[in-house]
Amino acid sequence: MSVTAVxxxxxxxxxxxxxxxxxxLGAAAMGGMIFSGKPLEGLVEIAYxxxxxxxxxxxxxxxxxxxxxxxxxxxxxxVAVAEAMAGPFTGGMAASTVLSCLFFGAISGxxxxxxxxxxxxxIPAMVRHGYDKGYAGAITSSSGGLGxxxxxxxxxxxxxxxxxxxxADLFIAGFIPGxxxxxxxxxxxxxxxxxxxxxxxxxxxSVKTVMETMKxxxxxxxxxxxxxxGIYTGFFTPTxxxxxxxxxTLFVGIFIYKELELKGAMKALESTTWITGRVLIIxxxxxxxxxLLTINKIPDLIAQGLLNLTDNLxxxxxxxxxxxxxxxxxxxxxxxxxxxxxxxxxxxxxxxxDPIHFGVVLVCCCExxxxxxxxxxxxxxxxxxxxxxxxxxxxxxxxFVFVSILVVFLIxxxxxxTLWLPELLNNLxx
Amino acid sequence: MRPKPILKFxxxxxxxxxxxxxxxxxxxxxLQIVLRIxxxxxxxxxxxxxxxxxxxxxxxxxxGEELSRFAFVWFVFFGATYAARLAAHNxxxxxxxxxxxxxxxxxxxxxxxVWIIFNCIMVYYSINVIKEGFEFREYSPTLDWIMAYVFxxxxxxxxxxxxxxxxxxxxxxxxxxxxxxxDKVDTSNPDDETPESGVTS
Numbered sequence: 001m002s003v004t005a006v007x008x009x010x011x012x013x014x015x016x017x018x019x020x021x022x023x024x025l026g027a028a029a030m031g032g033m034i035f036s037g038k039p040l041e042g043l044v045e046i047a048y049x050x051x052x053x054x055x056x057x058x059x060x061x062x063x064x065x066x067x068x069x070x071x072x073x074x075x076x077x078x079v080a081v082a083e084a085m086a087g088p089f090t091g092g093m094a095a096s097t098v099l100s101c102l103f104f105g106a107i108s109g110x111x112x113x114x115x116x117x118x119x120x121x122x123i124p125a126m127v128r129h130g131y132d133k134g135y136a137g138a139i140t141s142s143s144g145g146l147g148x149x150x151x152x153x154x155x156x157x158x159x160x161x162x163x164x165x166x167x168a169d170l171f172i173a174g175f176i177p178g179x180x181x182x183x184x185x186x187x188x189x190x191x192x193x194x195x196x197x198x199x200x201x202x203x204x205x206s207v208k209t210v211m212e213t214m215k216x217x218x219x220x221x222x223x224x225x226x227x228x229x230g231i232y233t234g235f236f237t238p239t240x241x242x243x244x245x246x247x248x249t250l251f252v253g254i255f256i257y258k259e260l261e262l263k264g265a266m267k268a269l270e271s272t273t274w275i276t277g278r279v280l281i282i283x284x285x286x287x288x289x290x291x292l293l294t295i296n297k298i299p300d301l302i303a304q305g306l307l308n309l310t311d312n313l314x315x316x317x318x319x320x321x322x323x324x325x326x327x328x329x330x331x332x333x334x335x336x337x338x339x340x341x342x343x344x345x346x347x348x349x350x351x352x353x354d355p356i357h358f359g360v361v362l363v364c365c366c367e368x369x370x371x372x373x374x375x376x377x378x379x380x381x382x383x384x385x386x387x388x389x390x391x392x393x394x395x396x397x398x399x400f401v402f403v404s405i406l407v408v409f410l411i412x413x414x415x416x417x418t419l420w421l422p423e424l425l426n427n428l429x430x
Numbered sequence: 431m432r433p434k435p436i437l438k439f440x441x442x443x444x445x446x447x448x449x450x451x452x453x454x455x456x457x458x459x460x461l462q463i464v465l466r467i468x469x470x471x472x473x474x475x476x477x478x479x480x481x482x483x484x485x486x487x488x489x490x491x492x493x494g495e496e497l498s499r500f501a502f503v504w505f506v507f508f509g510a511t512y513a514a515r516l517a518a519h520n521x522x523x524x525x526x527x528x529x530x531x532x533x534x535x536x537x538x539x540x541x542x543x544v545w546i547i548f549n550c551i552m553v554y555y556s557i558n559v560i561k562e563g564f565e566f567r568e569y570s571p572t573l574d575w576i577m578a579y580v581f582x583x584x585x586x587x588x589x590x591x592x593x594x595x596x597x598x599x600x601x602x603x604x605x606x607x608x609x610x611x612x613d614k615v616d617t618s619n620p621d622d623e624t625p626e627s628g629v630t631s
Contacts (some may be wrong), residue, residue: 015522017537018534018538018541019545022519023541030548036523040551041562044552048584057502062501113590140464240459266449269452269453274513275445275518278519281506281507282520306554335520391529
């Protein structure tokens with residue numbers, strides 16, 4: 001039996017018996033190291049180096065600021081702006097949901113958090129306006145994923161660290177794909193709403209109401225400007241931007257909107273602790289796992305296997321996208337990224353793909369994974385809020401998943417969609 | 431009824447430590463940013479005011495980043511043990527849906543035993559690394575701390591995690607306490623009180 005077999009059998013075996021993902025990866029790495037006679041002290045070193053990094057500190061900071069924004073009343077105001085803009089059109093409430101997720105994505109880096117924040121406000125509103133609750137849940141869980149494609153993005157932080165790529169560049173690169181996904185979802189929503197005869201919310205589209213909501217939401221709308229502006233101009237690193245956004249949210253929530261209470265802030269702190277803990281301990285075991293795979297030349301084997309199958313880059317992209325979508329159905333998002341990056345990134349680089357481009361496609365695939373059963377984090381949240389079964393939501397989500405996959409193929413096949421903007425901005429702010 | 435508050439405190443101790451560490455490094459990093467901006471401002475002023483040139487300023491607190499990273503490492507591993515207490519570590523469990531509940535229970539129980547063994551091995555080797563670290567001392571670049579102290583988190587966290595894994599299994603199978611799904615809480619109304627399940631309740 002080879003080391004490779006030991007690693008993969010332990011990993012899959014433990015995963016199947018329901019052990020935590022972090023243990024499956026860690027025990028597989030440990031087994032492989034014991035089998036190949038490597039000292040296990042190395043594992044302790046990896047545990048330290050895996051999290052002893054400045055860029056990765058953006059993760060708890062973005063989680064904390066996202067949790068605070070909810071209690072601070074920022075999310076509510078963003079939703080109000082979106083509703084005033086998109087409400088009057090056909091399927092307007094659902095369209096406002098997509099737009100809200102787009103806005104919220106620009107301040108939050110998490111898909112489930114976006115789904116929860118927007119869904120808690122929009123799903124009940126949609127149901128009140130006569131939308132099917134399965135449909136309301138489906139549009140929310142499908143567009144909630146925009147939170148991770150539109151910068152800032154927690155999965156992009158993880159990818160940037162795992163692949164040693166510039167997180168700021170990834171953030172810029174995600175912008176156009178995120179907007180494309182939103183446009184795709186809006187288009188599909190328009191078609192579906194026509195079929196289902198969902199009308200607008202009955203209000204007239206007026207510049208005045210839009211301006212009024214924007215005025216009320218001014219400080220909320222300023223948040224993405226500060227976070228993204230700070231990162232793109234090179235004034236802040238992503239980690240610093242996340243820290244600044246925490247204090248900005250505290251300031252707005254306490255002094256301007258006066259909605260942030262101690263209880264909400266404490267709850268945000270508490271949930272940040274365990275969410276970060278459980279994600280970043282996977283970082284440690286995934287890094288150990290990945291290093292062992294690299295030492296045993298698994299990525300080379302996979303690259304060879306792929307090239308034996310076909311040497312057409314478009315075919316390889318298609319294979320990889322379907323593989324990632326399949327993984328996304330069963331695996332937790334960040335774990336997927338940490339697992340596939342060390343294996344697939346070298347393969348893609350050897351085929352001449354830009355690491356930033358690959359990262360964006362990877363994150364987009366994970367975005368779809370949020371809304372595909374059996375494990376779709378956004379779906380779980382949407383089904384809880386909408387009081388609809390997973391089946392009802394999955395069926396209604398199919399057209400949205402389909403259009404998202406189409407967009408991902410576009411993004412994969414046309415690299416300049418992702419790479420043009422970072423290049424432009426980097427030239428601008430040199 | 432005296433021991434209840436103490437037990438409740440012990441039940442959440444990692445959470446409290448974590449929250450303190452989180453607030454600490456977030457504030458420290460913010461201070462770093464503020465100081466950086468202030469220092470650069472003074473630095474650019476010093477071209478005009480000769481008095482300021484007498485006191486050359488660093489970019490920011492020289493040891494700030496390192497200290498915040500150390501706090502962060504401790505935060506992550508305490509957070510992981512707190513996540514173990516909440517039974518929040520992600521598992522793949524949909525395959526159990528087609529079997530009776532007992533299959534999933536036994537199977538995750540076996541998985542937890544493997545987890546405990548894994549943690550024990552980690553404790554053993556991290557103690558080895560620490561012992562070595564005191565023999566051949568390695569110092570951190572700016573704070574000049576002995577690195578072995580920073581590594582102390584590993585034996586602490588991995589043994590605490592074992593205690594929490596055992597605690598969760600005792601709660602589940604012996605005390606028959608329903609462990610709530612923490613991921614579900616996010617969907618509830620933020621104003622709702624989340625019921626806390628202490629050891630003794």
